Structures are given as structure tokens and as C-alpha cells.
Amino acid sequence: xxxxxxxxxxxxxxxxxxxxxxxxxxxxxxxxxxxxxxxxxxxxxxxxxxxxxxxxxxxxxxxxxxxxxxxxxxxxxx
Amino acid sequence: xxxxxxxxxxxxxxxxxxxxxxxxxxxxxxxxxxxxxxxxxxxxxxxxxxxxxxxxxxxxxxxxxxxxxxxxxxxxxxxxxxxxxxxxxxxxxxxxxxxxxxxxxxxxxxxxxxxxxxxxxxxxxxxxxxxxxxxxxxxxxxxxxxxxxxxxxxxxxxxxxxxxxxxxxxxxxxxxxxxxxxxxxxxxxxxxxxxxxxxxxxxxxxxxxxxxxxxxxxxxxxxxxxxxxxxxxxxxxxxxxxxxxxxxxxxxxxxxxxxxxxxxxxxxxxxxxxxxxxxxxxxxxxxxxxxxxxxxxxxxxxxxxxxxxxxxxxxxxxxxxxxx
Numbered sequence: 073x074x075x076x077x078x079x080x081x082x083x084x085x086x087x088x089x090x091x092x093x094x095x096x097x098x099x100x101x102x103x104x105x106x107x108x109x110x111x112x113x114x115x116x117x118x119x120x121x122x123x124x125x126x127x128x129x130x131x132x133x134x135x136x137x138x139x140x141x142x143x144x145x146x147x148x149x150x
Numbered sequence: 151x152x153x154x155x156x157x158x159x160x161x162x163x164x165x166x167x168x169x170x171x172x173x174x175x176x177x178x179x180x181x182x183x184x185x186x187x188x189x190x191x192x193x194x195x196x197x198x199x200x201x202x203x204x205x206x207x208x209x210x211x212x213x214x215x216x217x218x219x220x221x222x223x224x225x226x227x228x229x230x231x232x233x234x235x236x237x238x239x240x241x242x243x244x245x246x247x248x249x250x251x252x253x254x255x256x257x258x259x260x261x262x263x264x265x266x267x268x269x270x271x272x273x274x275x276x277x278x279x280x281x282x283x284x285x286x287x288x289x290x291x292x293x294x295x296x297x298x299x300x301x302x303x304x305x306x307x308x309x310x311x312x313x314x315x316x317x318x319x320x321x322x323x324x325x326x327x328x329x330x331x332x333x334x335x336x337x338x339x340x341x342x343x344x345x346x347x348x349x350x351x352x353x354x355x356x357x358x359x360x361x362x363x364x365x366x367x368x369x370x371x372x373x374x375x376x377x378x379x380x381x382x383x384x385x386x387x388x389x390x391x392x393x394x395x396x397x398x399x400x401x402x403x404x405x406x407x408x409x410x411x412x413x414x415x416x417x418x419x420x421x422x423x424x425x426x427x428x429x430x431x432x433x434x435x436x437x438x439x440x441x442x443x444x445x446x447x448x449x450x451x452x453x454x455x456x457x458x459x460x461x462x463x464x465x466x467x468x469x470x471x472x473x474x
Contacts, residue, residue: 078255081160081208082440083358114208114441115361119160139358139442142208142228143255 074148075127079140083114085121087136102128102149109147112140121146151217152300153266156250159211164270164289164301165263166202169278173418179398180280180288180414183362183437184261186322186466187225191265193473194222194242196310201269202279204295206262208440210253211295213264217247219303220267220310226259226438227323240321244312259323259438267306282415284363320469322434327353327444330411330432332401333455337391337423341406345373349409349425350449357408358441362415365436366408367445373406373425384421391423399433400424401447409447411436431458 079085087095087110097109103123109130111118127149134146165188168181182188182205189199197203204211210228220242223230230237231252237243245251253262272279272290281289290299338346352370360366375388383392389406396402396412402422403409411428413436428436429450439445450458 080255082256082260082442083208084441114358115161116359117161141256141440143257 074150075125076145077109077121077123077147077149079112079121079142079144079146081112081114081119082140082142083112083119085134085136085138085140085146086111086113086118087132097130099130099132101130102126103130123149151219151268151303153219153303154214154216155211155295155297155299155301156214157212158295158297158299159206159253160209161283161294162204162206162211163281163283163294164202164272165205165280166278167200168280168414169276169288172276173398176418177276177285177287178282178415178418180278180282182263182280183414184225184263184434186434186462186469187261187263188265189466190240190316190469190473191222191224191263192269193470194224194240194310194314194316195220195265195267196307197265197267197269201265201304202272203263203265203270206253206264208256208260210262212250212252214250215245215247217303219245219306220312221245221251222265224263224265224316224321226262227257228262229254229257238315241315242310242312256440260440261437266303267310268304271302271304284415314473316469317472320465320472322465324435324438324443327446328435328439329446329448330436331429331448331450331455331458332426333429333450333452335400335424335426338425340376340378340388340423341425342374342376345371345375349373350447352446354409354445354447356439356441356443356445360439360441362413364410364412364416365439366410368408370409373403375406389423390421393419393421394424395419396424397427399428399430401426401428413437429455429458431455431462
């Protein structure tokens with residue numbers, strides 16, 4: 073069954089730590105539990121979104137820099 | 151007794167009704183952004199309305215109780231759990247020593263208010279326990295709560311009773327689009343008639359950087375200024391004025407592009423013109439707006455503003471009667 077990663081906060085979702093740096097995780101990549109998969113920007117602060125469990129073949133359901141609500145599914149993985 | 155912070159949430163702060171009286175010295179009023187929610191939470195657990203509780207923004211903390219207590223959560227709608235059993239909002243909940251209060255994902259609104267019987271008893275600063283983080287004043291060492299903090303709790307009045315609830319019809323949250331009523335102000339004449347009209351026609355959206363100092367809005371058309379020679383002492387941008395006082399609720403528009411409504415932790419003065427002031431009755435609502443929420447400004451006159459204020463005070467009185 074697919075595992076989901078949800079946004080803990082409303083705000084703007086970013087897939088890179090900075091505009092000139094590579095994505096935290098590439099589409100289709102794997103993550104370990106606790107890995108950062110993106111950032112949510114809100115109230116002038118950036119909050120790291122981490123994977124609660126390990127997974128592979130990650131599929132992002134939200135575009136970079138898209139607005140998200142709390143609880144929105146950011147990515148699914150196997 | 152004390153409450154232990156297991157997870158702090160995001161910028162969860164101790165707040166009461168604030169410290170009015172120092173704004174002329176640059177120290178903001180502070181206090182809960184949604185005062186009706188803060189007062190209601192306190193009433194539910196038998197506290198004075200001005201007792202200190204927690205303001206949690208977008209995300210709830212996780213707290214462990216060292217003694218039995220009554221707890222109430224009002225404001226934003228997020229699932230509330232005591233040891234993983236879901237609990238109702240706007241209701242006094244009995245929590246036992248050793249139990250944990252936690253939260254699920256935010257459903258609507260932006261700020262939840264957590265009152266604990268006895269109130270949070272951190273040392274007052276300038277007459278208030280409210281946290282003003284930028285000034286390192288009040289709350290827990292002048293900052294947001296952090297993992298392993300032990301929040302001191304005062305003695306409960308014994309007046310609260312588990313199960314007491316604010317009736318659904320008396321709870322308040324934002325609509326969509328949210329409407330903020332504004333009284334045009336001293337500098338309204340600085341923008342053209344077309345811009346005055348456009349400001350109320352446009353649908354604005356809450357910018358993600360909106361916080362306790364001010365709520366910024368974007369997506370409306372830029373305001374067009376009436377031409378003038380800038381007065382001595384004012385900056386060169388047409389949105390600049392000779393420095394003035396900024397009231398709570400005032401709407402400044404730096405560069406004429408993105409309006410900012412100043413809120414509880416605002417700066418007290420500066421050099422941007424203000425097109426008006428959001429009426430006091432609608433300031434609580436701003437504290438419940440999430441980023442990207444659509445918002446319209448609605449023009450009112452002083453009579454309408456005062457009527458809305460009286461209506462809001464009557465609503466609070468009905469809550470007192472319903473809970474008390």
C-alpha cells in the first residue's frame with residue numbers, strides 16, 4: 073500500500089533547500105525515516121517536512137512553490 | 151502543578167489579553183489575536199477571562215499534565231486528543247495527571263487557544279504574561295514554548311465543570327471569502343477614486359508571511375496615487391508620509407502594492423501611509439485566517455463600526471451567560 077506524506081502546516085511548499093540547490097529528493101527516489109523531503113514556508117519561517125517512515129519510488133502530488141493546506145498529501149511512496 | 155511540553159508545535163506562545171498602555175513607547179499591546187476565543191477558553195475552565203493560555207498557530211503542541219486539570223480548546227478547528235481519544239472543541243475537558251493533550255491536522259481557522267484551569271503562571275512582564283517574542287518579553291523567557299519546558303499552572307478556581315460548552319451558534323470562524331470591514335482613514339485621499347473603488351472590488355489573498363505583527367494581503371491591483379510633492383521629512387515613495395502613529399488595525403500599503411493590517415504585536419509608528427483601519431469587531435477574525443485565504447475588504451462608516459463593536463460585545467456577553 074502506498075504511504076503518504078502530509079503537510080503539517082498551511083503555507084508554500086518547496087522541494088529544494090534553496091533555489092540554486094538540488095531537490096531534497098528526486099521524483100522516484102527513496103527516503104529513510106526522518107529524511108527531509110521539502111519545506112513549508114509560513115510566517116517568514118521555513119519548516120522541514122520529514123518522512124515518518126522509509127519508502128521508495130516517491131511520487132510528489134504537489135508542485136514546487138505551490139500553496140498547500142495542513143494535511144494536504146505532498147507525496148506518496150511505496 | 152505544571153504542564154510539560156512534549157512537542158511545542160510551531161511558535162506556540164503564552165498569551166493573555168495583552169499589555170495595553172505602552173504602545174507610545176513602542177511596546178505593542180500583544181495578547182491573543184482572537185480575543186473572543188481566548189476569553190471563551192478561559193471561561194470554560196473557570197478562569198478569569200484575562201488568564202494566560204496558549205496560542206497555537208496552524209499546528210497544535212503536545213502537552214503532558216502532572217496533575218488533574220480542566221482544559222478547553224477554542225478558535226481554530228483541529229482534532230483534539232487526550233491520550234489519542236478525540237475530544238470536542240469549545241468544551242471543558244477533564245484531563246488526568248499523566249495524560250497527554252495532542253492535536254491532529256488543522257481543518258479550518260488558524261489559531262487554537264488552549265486554556266488550563268488555574269491559568270499559566272509564568273511571571274508577568276509590564277502587567278501581562280503575553281509573549282512578545284521580538285522584544286523577548288513575557289511568556290516563557292520571552293520566547294515561544296520549547297520541548298521540555300515546564301509551564302507553571304496557577305491554582306484552579308474550582309468554578310469550571312467538565313462538559314461545559316460554548317453553543318455552536320456563538321462560536322466564530324472565518325467565512326470564504328472572509329470579509330474585513332474597514333473604515334477609510336486620514337490618508338484615504340492619497341489614492342485616486344478609481345483606486346479607492348478597486349481596493350474594495352478586488353479579491354485579496356492572505357500572504358504566507360502574515361504573522362502576529364501584521365497580516366499582509368496580495369493579488370489585488372496596485373493602488374494609484376494622487377500626485378503630490380512629497381512633504382519635508384517624508385520618504386520619496388508616494389506611499390511614504392512624515393512618520394506617524396500606527397493604530398492597531400491600521401492598513402498600510404507600502405509602495406501601494408500589498409496592504410498590511412497591523413495586529414497585536416505591531417510596530418507603533420513609521421513612515422507608511424494608512425488607507426484606513428479594520429474595525430475592532432473584525433480583528434479576531436484576522437487571527438483565524440490561513441495563508442492563501444481569499445479576503446475582501448468592505449467599506450463601513452463610523453456608525454457601522456460602532457454598531458459592529460456593540461454587537462461583538464453582546465456576543466461575548468451571551469457566551470458568558472451560556473458558559474457561566
